[in-house]
Amino acid sequence: MMTLTKTDRTSWLLAGPMTLILAAFLVLPILTIIVVSFWAFNEFTFFPAFVFDNYLFTLTSKVTLATYLKTLQFVILTWVFCTVVGFTVAYFLAFCVKSLAWQVALFLLCTIPFWTSNIIRMISWVPFLGRNGIANSALMSLGIVKQPVEWLLFSDFSVVLAFVHLYALFMVVPIFNTLIRIDKSLIEAARDGGANGLQILTNIIIPLAKPGIMIGSIFVVTLVMGDFITVRFMSGGQSASVGRIISNEISLLQYPAAAADAVILLVTVLIMIAIMMRFVDIRKEL
Amino acid sequence: MYTNLQAETDRAFAGEQAAGRRQQQNDQQDEEKTMTDTTKTTKGLSRRSVLKGAAATAGVALGSGAITGFPTIWAQNIKNVTLRQFGTGVSNLNEVAQKVKQDLGFTLEMTALDSDTVTQRAATQPKSFDIADIEYWIAKKVWPTGNLQAMDTKKIKQYDNIVGIFRNGKLTPSSVIAQGTAPHTVGFVDGKNGKKFVDHESGWMTLIPTIYNADTLGIRPDLIKRPITSWTELLNSEFKGKASILDISSIGIMDAAMVCEARGDIKYGDKGNMTKEEIDKTMAIFTQAKKDGQFRAFWKSFDESVNLMSSGEVVIQSMWSPAIAAVRSKGIDCKYQPLKEGYRSWGGGLGIAASLSGLELDAAYEYINWYLSGWVGGFLMRQGYYSAVPSTSQKFMSADEWGYWFEGKKAQGDILSPQGAVMEKAGAVRDGGSFEERMGHVACWNSVMDENQYMVRKWNEFVAA
Structure with missing residues (x-):
């Protein structure tokens, strides 16, 4: 073993606690999940074995494909709306609000809803969007519709709406963070060079905001991929998602099946993130 | 601990x-x-x-x-005993724990969970409880794990007065035993640690029955505005987008089967133990209905069913009796509609953990004897459930309450909940009538099927469809 220099030792000491925590609370549980995913189970218990049945069933079931497609649909829609909303809000905060005090104040305002539980924020949509809810009574008293609009609640619309509401801030924060660090003189130089607003946006601001957009996207994609409670409540239990399948399996004591599904989900999400990282090298550009 | x-x-x-x-x-x-x-x-x-x-x-x-x-000296020690009970929300009530402390002196800790979690816990965490308050179909699933011990009926003072449904399966000597996991079929084993269910009163009871009821569809008469008499109405296109069914596979499939049989689509050998083919046919009919937009939502927990009904999102759905009471208590008209094909029924009971022994075991027997001695029965019956020994419960109810809840008579005065809220006004008659009328028309008991795993898969496909 080579002798450690002082800086080496310091870096080991600094990295040590985090390494231990990650090993104990992340790597170990994931390894356990992987091991259990090969176990066998019956109605009330599961036991060590080495079988591929859990994977085989999931990978060959029609439901899996349909569920993944549905979940991906939620991911894409949520991502699109979150990005648009997140970027717009961040742009407003970074460029339209001039004073730092106001920027901070408005930014904090964005986080106020996060002081309550996200389940509460989600469920509060239910009475709002319902058949006799505020949205429908407003639409009807304005004479826009005669019958209550049914698809407002317990539909894909309501699921995506809740997702966007819950996760838009995860976009706002990182995008705001990158936008605020854009050198204002770059924009001035572009304007001096004759660029119009749209050109500045597409040629300077968006490229420079890419790392922020990507970090926000990773948040949104992973959160939506793993969600089970929002889909259940907002679709009225009528839509499936990968997370719901896993939670169903757990409630039916099918832990090995749930573990196998969790592993498949994990791999899927890792692949998605790997693909996203191909577009933006976060470490280089941050 | x-x-x-x-x-x-x-x-x-x-x-x-x-x-x-x-x-x-x-x-x-x-x-x-x-x-x-x-x-x-x-x-x-x-x-x-x-x-x-x-x-x-x-x-x-x-x-x-x-x-x-009656043991007297150990009554001193028993104060130190804590029994940990878990079960579904219906009978895990704080009032019961308080009364236990008052009457018996020991501490009863209660945990209320949903039925899936209850099954899970009873099967996988035997050390986490002393008393399991579970349903009979859960017992069928959990008993083979050996986590519960059978109870000596000689030590159960009210054993002879327990309703026949839980002993020989018959409410009255002429009753026909309904399909599904009828409680008496999983009520007895061949010894204290017996693993096999026996078909006679062996003296070793798996669960001491506590609470049971007959379930049917709940409706909003104010929004439907016509009489409902059959399970077929759940899939009636008149209620398109306004129907709901519960998303607990083992119970949901039974409601679905009641509907399919009533429509004449399927003739079941035993709705409580379907063949793969019967499961496929049932789920095909309901998947089609789902795709056609028949259902507004599926519900999984009690409060979801209450909200769906009281908000008017749904006008007809599978429902549980206290949920009906909860909707009515908001001043909203809601009826627990008796249907001509009969009820889907369920029953729960107390089981003792296999690990329990010594003083704790005696405390558990004490508790069970107390449970059947009437106070709890009265408490539960005033919420619309039935108790295992109605004769003792009667002593803890007023004549009017007994008449309304048990005999199906018109209420003379206001009927109050155990907490004192007005549940029914004077003159009201219980939906479905008397005990004999309701429990005598059980078509099927909640059950767990031999093809359970297959059924669960099919149910998941239905939800994902």
Whole structure:
């Protein structure tokens, strides 16, 4: 073993606690999940074995494909709306609000809803969007519709709406963070060079905001991929998602099946993130 | 925590037990001699644990200075006992725990969970509870794990008064036994640690019945505005987008089967134990209905069903009796509609953890005897459930309450909930009528099927469809 220099030792000491925590609370549980995913189970218990049945069933079931497609649909829609909303809000905060005090104040305002539980924020949509809810009574008293609009609640619309509401801030924060660090003189130089607003946006601001957009996207994609409670409540239990399948399996004591599904989900999400990282090298550009 | 308590009670016992240890061993041998043939033939572990139980009983008997009769001295120690009970929300009520403390002196800790989680816990975490308050179909699933011990019916004072449904399956001598997991079919085993269910009153009961009811569809008469008489109405296109079914596969499939059978689409051999083909057909019909937009939502928890109904999102759905009461208590018209094809029924009971012994086991028997002695029964019946021993419950209800809830008579005055809220105004009659009328028209019991895993897969496909 080579002798450690002082800086080496310091870096080991600094990295040590985090390494231990990650090993104990992340790597170990994931390894356990992987091991259990090969176990066998019956109605009330599961036991060590080495079988591929859990994977085989999931990978060959029609439901899996349909569920993944549905979940991906939620991911894409949520991502699109979150990005648009997140970027717009961040742009407003970074460029339209001039004073730092106001920027901070408005930014904090964005986080106020996060002081309550996200389940509460989600469920509060239910009475709002319902058949006799505020949205429908407003639409009807304005004479826009005669019958209550049914698809407002317990539909894909309501699921995506809740997702966007819950996760838009995860976009706002990182995008705001990158936008605020854009050198204002770059924009001035572009304007001096004759660029119009749209050109500045597409040629300077968006490229420079890419790392922020990507970090926000990773948040949104992973959160939506793993969600089970929002889909259940907002679709009225009528839509499936990968997370719901896993939670169903757990409630039916099918832990090995749930573990196998969790592993498949994990791999899927890792692949998605790997693909996203191909577009933006976060470490280089941050 | 359990071990701490055990240690404490063990210490408290030590003095008394030391004095009578020799005597106790003699008693143990006597006990052994009087044991039934069935226990003698089961060798090894089970036999040993039977002996352990017997020893503990003998110890208590000695400690109290009385071999039979009500133990008095250990009533001092029993105050230190804590029994941990878990079960579904219906009967895990704080009022019961408070009353136990008051009447029996020991502490009852209650945890309320949904039925899936209850099954899971009973099957996988035997050390996490002392008393399991589970449904009979859960017992069928959980019993083979060996996490529960059978109860000696000789120690159950009210055993002879328990309703026939839980003993020989018959409400009255002429009753026809309904399909599904009828409670008496999983109510008895062949010995304290017996694994196999037996079809007669063997003297070893798996669960002591506590609470049961007959379920049907709940409707909003104010929004439907016409009489509903059949399960077929759940899929009637008139209620397109306004119907709901519960998303608990084992119960949901049964409601679905009631509908399919009523429509004449499928003729089942046993709705409680369907063949793969029957499951496929049932789910095909409901998947089509789902795709056609028949359902507004599926519900999984009690409060979801209440909200769906009271908000008017849904006008007809599978529902549980207290949910109906909850909707009505908001001043919204809601009816627990009796249907001509009959009810889907369920029953729950208390089971004792296999690990329980000594003072805790005695406390558990005390608790169960107390449970059947009437106060809890009255409390539960005033919420619309039935108790296992109606005759004792009657003593804790007013004549009017008894008339309304049990006999199906018109209420003379306002009917109050146990908490004192007005549930029904004077003049009201219970939906479905009397005990005999309701429990006499059970078409099927909640159950767990032989093809359960297949059914669950199909149900998941239905939800994902």
